[in-house]
Amino acid sequence: MIGQGRNAPTAEWNSRDTVVLYNRIPKTGSTSFMGIVYDLCRSNHFNVIHVNISRNNHYMSLWDQLHFAQNISNWVQRKPAVYHGHVVYINFKRLGAKNPIYINVVRDPLERLISYYYFLRYGDDFRPYLSRRRKGNNETFDQCIRRGGKDCNVSNLWLQIPFFCGHSADCRIPGNPWALSKAKETLLNDYLLVGITEELEDFVLVLEVALPSIFAGAMETIKSGAKFSLRKTLNKVAPSGETLSLMRENNIWKMEQEFYEFAKRQFHFVKAQFLNGIPSSIGTQRKRYPVAYHYEKVKPKLE
Template sequence: MDKQNFLLRNFSVAMGVVHKLLYRVTNAKLYLCIGIVLCTMTMGFTTYFLRHGLDSNYNRVIKSEGFQGKRSFDIENELFAEAELMSKSSLSTATVVGKVFAPPTVRTKNYMDKIIYNRVGKCGSRSMLSLITRLSSRNNFLFYASPVSNRTRVPLPESIKEVQVINNLPSPSIYSRHIHYLDLFKYGISGVVYINMIRDPIERFSSQYHFLRYGDGIKAQGRRYEPWEGGDKDMDINDCILKNHQLCTAGRLFYVVPYFCGQDFLCHRPSKESLYRAKVHVMENYLVVGYLEDFTGMLQVLEKLLPQFFTGSLKLWKDISADTMINTSTLKKQKINETAYAVLRERMEIEYDFYNFVKTRFRIIKKQMEIFDDDEAL
């Protein structure tokens, strides 16, 4: 037993004996005063002995490891370098020269190896699908595009089945479906990365309004799943808005936010609560959410954040964009006049709040990654 430990143990025993003697003192004030003094002395002596004991051990390490004559800063650097080297082995905790270092975060082979793209309708999703399909063969990953396209809200049993599909996909893979946000953590799934892209709300609504009626360059017919009533199919979009037709009212205009809010009932109706939850999910659970008006910027960000999947995406898009945009462009789009636009803008206040939030966040991400537009780089 070394000298410091011997003195510390005997000092502690002595303090215990004195404490028992003082317990017999009947004068409470005197007992309190003496007790405070003894406590102070105990803490002081304990700190002194512990410090000298650790310093002695540290000095022995310095001598035994050949660190004599070196500055303390250099010694600490060497110790941490050795700890980092040991942490790369299979050890869960590395003990280096008397100091314990917590293991670093381990990036397993599944690190950001599974991506969920719960694509929003008429927000460039088919252009992105075309791009990802080609990239999957070039970059050697699996792309799973769900055959289900018209069920964005799913009951619990179906949610569980969909989560099982996602969980069973091999790595690396990208999963895609028109579906509102699924809280995978609730189902015990972790390590999955969400991405998405949105669009100016009125432009998105106009594109969908005409797409459901007339289709696009790929298929020149409407995509509505139920028969049209009366003259609804050929109704002018301005008349739909100004006459307050049910197809152009607030309930039908609340479209993008639910994709990020989730499957809960409160996400089905426009409210401050649904908007707030959507923003929280974007901040906490989405790696990045871009917007269609800056599609190439989105590809630049994805190339840097997820190179395993999106390396070469920008060049590929330049090669295929002309044909892709012709094929996916909505047919017979009518222009929204100023009066109808103003009415629609007011009805879509929550959608625009969310859109502007996403735009601001995406621009910050681009700036952090030193991705600038041509005019910004000047």
Template sequence: MDHLFRQRRISVPKRTSELVALIAVSCTLFLFLHTRDLSTKLRRMEGRLNDDVTAFNHLTDRMPTERTEHAFASAQEYKEALEAIRRHTGAERSKPQRTLEAEPEESQQEEQEYLDELLVPEPWELNNTARAGTEILFFNRVPKVGSQTFMELLRRLSNRNRFGFHRDTVQRVETIRLAPADQQALASIVTSYEPPASYIKHVCYTNFTRMGFPSPIYVNVVRDPVERVISWYYYVRAPWYYVERKRAFPDLPLPDPAWLKKDFETCVLSGDRECRYVEGETHEGIGDHRRQTLFFCGHEPQCTPFNSVEALQRAKRVVEQQYAVVGVLEDMNSTLLALEKYVPRFFKGALNLYWDQLNTFNRINRNAFKPPVSEAVKQIVRANFTREIEFYEFCKQRLHMQLRALRDPTITVPTPRSRRRRAQKNRV
């Protein structure tokens, strides 16, 4: 009897089993649709973050011209383009009013912020300091990015944090790109100092490991490319600049007074050779340091054409793979915070030191002879600095990503969403 009872099957109503099967299929379908939707949104966010060109076009209000590459082969063609740009800047008609896009719902905002947070890497993924082969800081400073201020800051920090401070001597002609033998000599000089030490010089990125030397800790600073060339334009025309140069090199000839009096706006609007910034040029005949990417791309000939795609991509790759921190002059707080967090051996206490002695730092290399430049003229210049601006925006995003990766609630940095909002407001 017990045997028969054990063999007996418990019957389940047919409708109940169908209901269970339906619930199982429904749950599976729901999970599939939800997962697919989330994957699509993640891919969309990743695409937006990685598409630097699209991000740049969204952040800047580029004015249309008949040349998509914004490079002009002749002076006449350049002047024709200037006339077209002037018409678009409001000389003949006013710019159409833009309106802000409707703000998304609160739930969509929270979802977007959550997706943004998922894409933030861990700090170790962005910390190239640990990959250095020696405890020597190499600041291959870009001109006119506040590098004199950072150099003085490093000098004062060297006393507090106990590391050696070294810099290149003032030269009659600053050589940025070096021949292979000179690169070898530079690497030998830098690595000869007793660690921990710092070395500062105006020079392109130099690959130490390729020449058999340990890699230093690379740091640098960038600045808005157009503001930077304007700053350089008036820097080399400042009276005190030539006083300092004559003291160092008494036999230097004085420049033409007409050249000294030429203002930047006239230089641009007249199509002057000095202010044309033609894409693809490898030799501009004057040392105006228009190529900020050159200091990150390297010494190779492929890095010399102005505003080129290859120089841009090389510079981006070097920044990601080699530089501990690339700061942004316009965002000093984020720059000093990142330096403190990612290169603490050298920059511990940098933020407090800078703000405590702000009056001293603000007087360094301040040019009282630099007049304001109109936004219309700046926009004309920006048309030929597309990839230089893209590189600047790339460095800015990387800097903010480094701070976000720390996940420190006391640190406030712009998120991708807040940057998009500011871009929309600026375009109104």
């Protein structure tokens, strides 16, 4: 059995070259999560870079995709790094580059939309005095639904699927079954981990074990309470049962809900396998995390 000695393989790749891309979805707890990342960057010696797309667009042109892929691949002075921004999935391999380590968080789609609706009007407790785009518009979500308003239109639910589907034109078509299938495929094949807002702390826990070069100390940061608390949207009014029933009758909601449930099942599956037997004090015992495989019958012997 191979497991020790100078010729034994290492379990970690070169952490100096690590590039993590968190293509964060609005109103999923991303600001709370990034507070932890920014808090860790100095002690863990990595860079944090926000990708700010012009005009709050979630899509990049082909030219921007090529430039971005080349930039984060070759910007040696800023490695290791965590990039974050509201941008849909980019297939770097299609552009001739190596994919970064993708991570993300998803949320119940209807809860996310309602939270965003009131956020546009009242903001949140993170920056309560900042003037928002819909300031002065006190219409409730129920009232918006009754008059057929734009901000509460069911097509606005179509967001998390496109974020995983990517830059293909068909990803943008609300209710497109192909986009749902593609989003699931991308989540499984190209993301290290996708958590859910409701279990954000567990998402951080798995990341600390999986990527200690970046996330070591994350759970201690959470326990200290200094950098971790979910932002609360102000003046949010719970929708009526009638409104909820109306939204849930739509195929767009059904597809977004299916994707969310798919992501949640996968996260629970990964979490249960990955954290099985992990001691609570992972900060001191992470290196003892046992692997459930070994190498044997390796020929020829190395001199």
